[in-house]
Amino acid sequence: MKAFVLFDHDGVLVDTEAWYFKACERALAEVGVTLDEDRYRRNMTQGGEAWRQAREAGVDEATIDRLRAVRDEYYQEHLRTEAIEIEGVVETLAELAKHVRMAIVTTSRRADFEVIHEHRHIRGFMDFVLVREDYGRSKPHPEPYLTGLQRLGATKEATLVVEDSSRGLQSAVAAGIDCAVVHNDFTQGQDFAQASHRIASLSELKDIILAG
Structure with a gap:
C-alpha cells in the first residue's frame, strides 16, 4: 500500500x-x-x-x-x-484522504496557483504545495519530487506520483518514485513508456494505492 x-x-x-x-x-x-x-x-x-x-x-x-x-x-x-474543473477530482481527493497523505508539486508560478485556487477546495486535502518558486531546478529534473519527499518525510517506496506529462514522468522516474499517468487530451501523444500505471481518471487511484 x-x-x-x-x-x-x-x-x-x-x-x-x-x-x-x-x-x-x-x-x-x-x-x-x-x-x-x-x-x-x-x-x-x-x-x-x-x-x-x-x-x-x-x-x-x-x-x-x-x-x-x-x-x-x-x-x-x-x-x-474559463471552466477548468476536472469532474470528480474533489470527490476522489476526499476519498483518498482517508488512506494517504497528499501534496502538490507543480511547475505553476505562485501567482497563477493562487488565482486558480482562490475559490476552490483542492488545497484543503493537501499537506502542502510546492510551486515553481519553491525549488531550484524544474521538471524533468528530479529536484521537485525529491523536495516533496523530504517535506512529507516519506520514502520513495511508499510514495506515488500522479502526472499527465512526459516531462513530469521523467522527473518522477529520475527521483525513483512510481508514477501513475492520468489521461489528458492535451498531452496524450507524449511518451509514457516509463509510467508504472496509466489511468483514465483519478478515480482509479484508490485501487492502485491500496494495492501498493
Whole structure:
C-alpha cells in the first residue's frame, strides 16, 4: 500500500494546459507570430517552446521578455473566466484522504496557483504545495519530487506520483518514485513508456494505492 501521493497540478487536478497554450498563442499573435500547436504539444516536455518559435521567427529577446508578461496576463484572464474543473477530482481527493497523505508539486508560478485556487477546495486535502518558486531546478529534473519527499518525510517506496506529462514522468522516474499517468487530451501523444500505471481518471487511484 502507498501511504503518500504527490500530485502534479496542471492537467491533473485542474484543466489548464490548453489555456496556457492559448495565452502564449494570443501573446505571440500580437507580434505577428502564429504558434504551431502540433509542434508546441510535441516539444512542451522541453519547456519554452513558444519562445523558441518566436526566436525562429526573428523576435528579439527584449520583445520576448515583454511578451512573457503579456502571456501571464492572458493566462490569468483564462484562469478566472474559463471552466477548468476536472469532474470528480474533489470527490476522489476526499476519498483518498482517508488512506494517504497528499501534496502538490507543480511547475505553476505562485501567482497563477493562487488565482486558480482562490475559490476552490483542492488545497484543503493537501499537506502542502510546492510551486515553481519553491525549488531550484524544474521538471524533468528530479529536484521537485525529491523536495516533496523530504517535506512529507516519506520514502520513495511508499510514495506515488500522479502526472499527465512526459516531462513530469521523467522527473518522477529520475527521483525513483512510481508514477501513475492520468489521461489528458492535451498531452496524450507524449511518451509514457516509463509510467508504472496509466489511468483514465483519478478515480482509479484508490485501487492502485491500496494495492501498493
